[in-house]
Amino acid sequence: MKILHLPLWIPNKHNVQLGNFIQQQIELSSVDNETFTLGFISDRTIKRINVISNANSLTISYPSSNNKFISLFNYLKAVKISIQEFQKFNFSPHIVHCHVAGRNLWLAQKYFKGIPIIISEHWSGYISGEFKKQSFFLRKYLIKKINKCQCIISVSNHLTKALTEEGVKLKIKQLGNVIDVKEKHFLGDSNEMNFFVIADLEDQVKNISGILNAFQLISSSYPKFKLNIVGDGTDSFKLKQRSISLKINENVNFLGRVTQNEVQNLLTKADCVIVNSNYETFSMITLESILTGCPVIATKCGGPEQFINKNNGLLIEKNNTAELANAMQYIFKKKTSYSPDKVRNSITEKYSKDQIRKELNLVYNSISPSS
16 A cells, blocks of 8 residues: 655654654554655755655755745645655555644645545644633634544643534544553663653643752752653753753753663663643653663653553652652662563553554555545
């Protein structure tokens, strides 16, 4: 079967982690199907449209601007070029698979009429309230576009409920993200503890400052504890300054953005991962950590609850600094009971790549005209 993928988010030079989970799903779908990916990157640092062509993909970068009309004009111009370039490949898809509903959905319905369209939805905005902040017209327009598709895939119960409440009438298929990990095989030094946070540094969403506050509460009692923060974002400078004002900066490492392969390497060195979010649609890092063999402390924020149990970590309430500090101490004291094998074996096979691949193909086969 031929599948055309239209991702709204793709990794780029400004954000190497953007949409990694989408790329992994695309790669998984290519095992049993012939695939082609058409992606767009909005870039403020360029002045003209650039096209990168590979055997099974086209990536089009176009200039963006503070002026929304100029950015839209450049996007529409990029779309026209992309369709002209795409036609040279003589790729006639049986299904168009959009990843996160947006402009890509408009493109699919305009240029690939008569071809079934699937959406994989990941956006936390339906849960956080960001979707409701959009104009009434835009919200109604997007939901109308979604409801014209043949199928929508959601990554969690939490997101499924939010989509339904916003007016999605399609039957929603739940299917987790594809997880690719390296296995952890050792426990670190018994006197040390390496906590890791892997997230966009957007404090309103991820509450990194709450982690810094909790770390400060226990730092004097545990001088060998380290807090490693992987990622970047609008609050990066503020959070670095906060670590200095709390006088914990010598034990807090800001590592910046890294590639997915580097994330996997870091997880094998972590003793515990902290997810202190106010909301999550899936929390891929929670599942990645567990499958690596690393326990997780996470808030009850919508995503981690489906993965965490007594054998692989702790769930805590949101915005509770004292509870987070206590959880960090508990994981340290019980460190030897969270062996990598025990943590890895704590969740079911439903999150394996083979199972997700099987379920994704069932979705394709259920709507393909050739099925």
